[in-house]
Amino acid sequence: NAGVTQTPKFRVLKTGQSMTLLCAQDMNHEYMYWYRQDPGMGLRLIHYSVGEGTTAKGEVPDGYNVSRLKKQNFLLGLESAAPSQTSVYFCASGAGTVYNEQFFGPGTRLTVL
Amino acid sequence: AQTVTQSQPEMSVQEAETVTLSCTYDTSENNYYLFWYKQPPSRQMILVIRQEAYKQQNATENRFSVNFQKAAKSFSLKISDSQLGDTAMYFCAFIHPASQKLVFGQGTRLTINP
Numbered sequence: 739n740a741g742v743t744q745t746p747k748f749r750v751l752k753t754g755q756s757m758t759l760l761c762a763q764d765m766n767h768e769y770m771y772w773y774r775q776d777p778g779m780g781l782r783l784i785h786y787s788v789g790e791g792t793t794a795k796g797e798v799p800d801g802y803n804v805s806r807l808k809k810q811n812f813l814l815g816l817e818s819a820a821p822s823q824t825s826v827y828f829c830a831s832g833a834g835t836v837y838n839e840q841f842f843g844p845g846t847r848l849t850v851l
Numbered sequence: 852a853q854t855v856t857q858s859q860p861e862m863s864v865q866e867a868e869t870v871t872l873s874c875t876y877d878t879s880e881n882n883y884y885l886f887w888y889k890q891p892p893s894r895q896m897i898l899v900i901r902q903e904a905y906k907q908q909n910a911t912e913n914r915f916s917v918n919f920q921k922a923a924k925s926f927s928l929k930i931s932d933s934q935l936g937d938t939a940m941y942f943c944a945f946i947h948p949a950s951q952k953l954v955f956g957q958g959t960r961l962t963i964n965p
Contacts, residue, residue, distance in 0.1 A: 769951055778860070780942055780955035781896075788951070796952070828896065830953075838884075838951045842896035 740764055742843035744829050750849045751819045759814040759846050761829030769832040770812035771796075771840065772804060774825040781828060787812055788834070819850045853878045855945050857956035864933055865964050871918075872928045872959050874943030883947045885919070887928045890940040890958075899941070902926065930961075938963045 745760045761770065768789050773781040783796030787806040801823060803815045812831075816823060826847050830840040854877045864870045876885070887899040902910045902919050909917050914934075918927045930937055943956040 771952075778957055780855075780857075780957045781953075782955070783952055786952065826894065830896075832951065834951060838946060838948070839898060839901070840953060845894045 742829055742831055742841050744827075744843040744846050746846060747844065748847050750851065751816075752851050753820060755819050756815070756817050757819065757848075758816075759827055759829075759848075761812045761814070761831075761843060762810055763812075763829075763831040763841070764810065765831060765833070765841065766809070767831035767841075768809075768834045769838065769840075770806065771830045771832070772802070772812065772814045773828045773830065774798065774823075775828060775845070776825050784814065784827075819848075821850045824848060824850045853880075853883075853945050853947065853954045855943055855954050855956040857943055857959050859959045860957070861960045861962070863962040863964060866933060866935060868933055869929065869931050870933055870961065872930075872941050872943075872961065874926045874928070874956055876924050876926065876943070876945050876954075876956075878924070878945065878947070880947050883945060885917075885926045886944040886946070886953070887915070887917070887926075888942045888944060888955075889937075890942065891936075891938070896942075900928065933963045935963050935965060937961065 742763045771786040772784040785804040790809040829843040832838045832840040883904045885902045889897045914931045940958045945954045
C-alpha cells in the first residue's frame with residue numbers, strides 16, 4: 739500500500755515551458771486535491787476533484803489545469819510556466835468521510851527560471 | 852470564507868520542555884473539524900491530532916493535546932516533554948464537512964534544542 743505518490747519529486751523549468759505533475763493514490767479515495775506551499779503562506783488549494791471525471795477550482799487556480807480521467811490519478815498541468823509558480827506542490831486524497839482526513843503525497847519541488 | 856491564523860512564525864524551546872502553539876480561526880459554521888499537521892524536514896505532511904467542534908472534550912494523542920475554545924475560536928496545540936524529533940513546521944487547519952476542503956494557517960516553525 740503506497741498511499742499517495744507524486745511524480746516527479748523535483749523539476750526545473752524555464753519560463754514558458756509546460757509540464758504535468760502526476761498524483762496517484764491506491765486507497766480508492768473519491769476526493770483528490772492539489773495544493774501549493776509557499777513560505778509564510780501555508781498550503782493553498784489549487785484545484786480539487788470529488789470523483790472520477792470531475793474537477794473544481796480552489797483558492798489559487800490561475801495558470802493551472804487539472805484532469806481526473808481515472809479515479810486513482812489526478813494530474814496538474816502548467817501550460818506556460820512562470821517564475822511565480824516556483825513552489826512546492828502537494829497532492830492529497832480523502833475518502834469524503836464526515837471529517838475527510840486527507841493523506842498527503844511527498845511533494846514536488848518546482849523551480850521556474 | 853473561513854480563515855485560519857497562526858500568529859507565531861517561529862518558536863524555539865529546550866528538549867523536555869512544554870510548548871504551546873497558537874491558532875485562531877474564523878467561521879460562521881457550527882459543525883466543523885480542526886487539525887494540527889506536522890511537516891518535518893522530509894516535507895511529508897503528518898496528521899498530529901484532530902478535534903470535532905461538537906465535542907467539548909479536548910483531544911489528546913500521547914504527548915500532544917489541544918485546548919479548544921469554541922466561543923473564542925481558538926485551537927492551540929500543546930506538546931509535552933518535547934523531543935528533538937518534534938522539530939518541524941506545524942500547521943493548523945480547518946474543514947467544514949460540506950465543503951470537504953482544508954483551509955490552512957501560515958504555519959509555525961518549531962525548533963527543539965538539545
